[in-house]
Amino acid sequence: MAKNKKTETGEAPVRSGGLFEYAPAPESPAAAGDIATSYGHFIGGEFVDSSGSEALKTVNPATEQVLAEFAQGTDEDVERAVKAARRAFGDWSALPGSERAKYLYRIARIIQERSRELAVLESIDNGKPIRETRDFDLPTVAAHFFYYAGWADKLDYAGFGRNPQPLGVAAQVIPWNFPLMMLAWKIAPALATGNTVVLKPAETTPLTALRFAEICQQAGLPKGVVNIVTGDGRTGAALTSHPDVNKVAFTGSTNVGRSIARQLAGSRKKLSLELGGKAANIVFDDAPIDQAVEGIVNGIFFNQGHVCCAGSRLLVQESIQDEVLDALKRRMATLRVGDPLDKNTDIGAINSAAQLARITELTAAGEAEGAERWSPSCQLPSTGYWFAPTLFTGVSQAHRVAREEIFGPVLSVLTFRTPNEAVEKANNTPYGLSAGVWTEKGSRILWMANQLKAGVVWANTFNKFDPTSPFGGYKESGYGREGGRHGLEAYLDV
Amino acid sequence: MSDVIRLDVMKTYKLFVGGKFPRSESGRVYEVSDSKGQWLANAPLGTRKDTRDAVLAARAAVKGWAGTTAYNRGQVLYRIAEMLQGRREQFAAEVAAAEGIGAKKAAALVDQAIDRWVWYAGWTDKVAQIAGGANPVAGPYFNLSVPEPTGVVGVVAPQAGYGHSFLGLVSVIAPVIATGNTVVVAAATDAPLPALSLGEVLATSDLPGGVVNLLSGRTADIAPTLASHQDVNALDLTGAIAHEGPGAAIALEASAADTLKRVLRPAVDPAAQDWTVAPGTERLLSFLETKTVWHPMGQ
Numbered sequence: 076m077a078k079n080k081k082t083e084t085g086e087a088p089v090r091s092g093g094l095f096e097y098a099p100a101p102e103s104p105a106a107a108g109d110i111a112t113s114y115g116h117f118i119g120g121e122f123v124d125s126s127g128s129e130a131l132k133t134v135n136p137a138t139e140q141v142l143a144e145f146a147q148g149t150d151e152d153v154e155r156a157v158k159a160a161r162r163a164f165g166d167w168s169a170l171p172g173s174e175r176a177k178y179l180y181r182i183a184r185i186i187q188e189r190s191r192e193l194a195v196l197e198s199i200d201n202g203k204p205i206r207e208t209r210d211f212d213l214p215t216v217a218a219h220f221f222y223y224a225g226w227a228d229k230l231d232y233a234g235f236g237r238n239p240q241p242l243g244v245a246a247q248v249i250p251w252n253f254p255l256m257m258l259a260w261k262i263a264p265a266l267a268t269g270n271t272v273v274l275k276p277a278e279t280t281p282l283t284a285l286r287f288a289e290i291c292q293q294a295g296l297p298k299g300v301v302n303i304v305t306g307d308g309r310t311g312a313a314l315t316s317h318p319d320v321n322k323v324a325f326t327g328s329t330n331v332g333r334s335i336a337r338q339l340a341g342s343r344k345k346l347s348l349e350l351g352g353k354a355a356n357i358v359f360d361d362a363p364i365d366q367a368v369e370g371i372v373n374g375i376f377f378n379q380g381h382v383c384c385a386g387s388r389l390l391v392q393e394s395i396q397d398e399v400l401d402a403l404k405r406r407m408a409t410l411r412v413g414d415p416l417d418k419n420t421d422i423g424a425i426n427s428a429a430q431l432a433r434i435t436e437l438t439a440a441g442e443a444e445g446a447e448r449w450s451p452s453c454q455l456p457s458t459g460y461w462f463a464p465t466l467f468t469g470v471s472q473a474h475r476v477a478r479e480e481i482f483g484p485v486l487s488v489l490t491f492r493t494p495n496e497a498v499e500k501a502n503n504t505p506y507g508l509s510a511g512v513w514t515e516k517g518s519r520i521l522w523m524a525n526q527l528k529a530g531v532v533w534a535n536t537f538n539k540f541d542p543t544s545p546f547g548g549y550k551e552s553g554y555g556r557e558g559g560r561h562g563l564e565a566y567l568d569v
Numbered sequence: 570m571s572d573v574i575r576l577d578v579m580k581t582y583k584l585f586v587g588g589k590f591p592r593s594e595s596g597r598v599y600e601v602s603d604s605k606g607q608w609l610a611n612a613p614l615g616t617r618k619d620t621r622d623a624v625l626a627a628r629a630a631v632k633g634w635a636g637t638t639a640y641n642r643g644q645v646l647y648r649i650a651e652m653l654q655g656r657r658e659q660f661a662a663e664v665a666a667a668e669g670i671g672a673k674k675a676a677a678l679v680d681q682a683i684d685r686w687v688w689y690a691g692w693t694d695k696v697a698q699i700a701g702g703a704n705p706v707a708g709p710y711f712n713l714s715v716p717e718p719t720g721v722v723g724v725v726a727p728q729a730g731y732g733h734s735f736l737g738l739v740s741v742i743a744p745v746i747a748t749g750n751t752v753v754v755a756a757a758t759d760a761p762l763p764a765l766s767l768g769e770v771l772a773t774s775d776l777p778g779g780v781v782n783l784l785s786g787r788t789a790d791i792a793p794t795l796a797s798h799q800d801v802n803a804l805d806l807t808g809a810i811a812h813e814g815p816g817a818a819i820a821l822e823a824s825a826a827d828t829l830k831r832v833l834r835p836a837v838d839p840a841a842q843d844w845t846v847a848p849g850t851e852r853l854l855s856f857l858e859t860k861t862v863w864h865p866m867g868q
Contacts, residue, residue: 173688176691177684180647180687218640221640221643221644221647225643225694225695229688229695234699517865518865519867522709543640543694560695560698
């Protein structure tokens, strides 16, 4: 039998800041593979230099160390990439669906094979915990390619009429919160339906997209079917406004989404937008409290709260408020904030200094407006971008922390008395991406789901994703759906 | 030494039941010849008892396989395609011998069989999206229909038609297991070798034992046992080509009626069937039950 010194001597386990002492279990950064000192774009099947000389830097947000330089895509670069995608479109769209499917299956398989490398690289570039990239992001990415691979030769059965046609060249701009997963959500359905793509990853997380380009090469994907152009918003604007793209897909902030929609007015480009959110996570008095607390924690602290569908507003029934908050605070005190590569870490680094500043500003506004702020005692590393899990109570619907998307590990707590009031408050937002409902009563779940103006409603769970399940928002959370059979529509001329 | 001819090691073909490779319980074999009458191998002569054993294995595998996520079933079917790709030449040789066609044509048939696994791999997590869905009932109810596998399916594999020995075989097995059923297959009596070799591929593809069970022997022994068996839920009569007698489609369908098995009838002219034609969804949807769930909505 294994000996346990602590119980033998009868000592309590060592705790620091309310946490059990764990030995660090760090993943080796070397597993991320070689990171080049500088990157160009991936155009026409090859890595190429930018036509311009401006370079951006991507940093590890946990250490503030520069990981690599990459090109700021110019108008000329975008032009070149769109041309490559246009050239590739004819042959790619003419391929039998069963052959397109096989390319996507190859990509899915190579992602599975290289998932450890990609998980570590994603964690380093993004700041999210390795446990999430390893157990969530990468399996989801591979599954997404698998799922859409299977659609490529079954489009006649997808409910869009016989022989539905692709749109052409798709311009895709993705955010930094789930870099590879967002890439998969964009590229897999686009390719399955016979489109070619130019994708711009976010300027703080370009590395896994560039690594994905290598995977396209390994899979033997025809040149120009996937093109990756890096850069900041200027590159994105050049891409989405390019006259020769037929489709624009954007995931990011509501304001940028609005400007893209404005820009595309009067054009023939098809547009899908997946934008911000301020989801209500609604807990009724009959809910199993422990499970609900896990769901609340997962809803807002998963991925540092950098989740557009995060359950950032907790609506708790007044009669159980104290009980829920006590349990929630106890649970929050056990969250481990720190080294994203440590397998024990629950909350990693905030993705960038700019995002940290935004979270800091909004939480300061929460305090200034009179909400009560609480965080567990928690030692944050001295370098890097960090933010302790934070709770606001006494929040009114007028407070900025109840209205604006914080995109960080910050939860605002409001209360309600009746189901109708819960619906009123949950829907009292310009957003409508997701919602959560916690109750043991099945009929109430379905009634709530019916009343909530949100594209995804989770009942007695939260933040669940699956390639077969459509995702997207109501109202100013955008339009179009990604995932599932519905996700095909965004890339078909139907 | 260079003119010494090395002797090939010949393979004993065996049944594939419950993930294992038993000989027939009868200890008997029958001669399998190529299209020119040249002896190829001795195949096990599967009996009624072998058939019942196979049904037991198939039944035992239903719970696990039907309970596997659709995504995982898709991964397993895709794995079969990967494994088959690596043994393409072996199967091409067996198909060429079985159907009396040239090496090139046989290889093309094997390629199509590989692609057919890929086609059905993609269906595992999509069939519910075309065969199920929400029903807008006129009342405050949530109402959802979902397809579920029917259980154990007995399959009489194609015995005729271009590509029957392997592409045809794959075309009848893959859709049945894609949706979570398990199968007992009566391989083509005159051309069982590609089927028996398929067992070796399935055994190395993460497919749980018992999901696919392959029997060689006389259709007149195996098929009636499947048709009358109390624990078989459905019957695919594609290869029932006898005009009369116990192996004839009409007799099998009548026998299946006693236990109200779902029956997929053979083509009007099985010999004219071209297995290279792209399949639709008929086979995929033939072995499903639709389950509808009602639940009230209210505060």
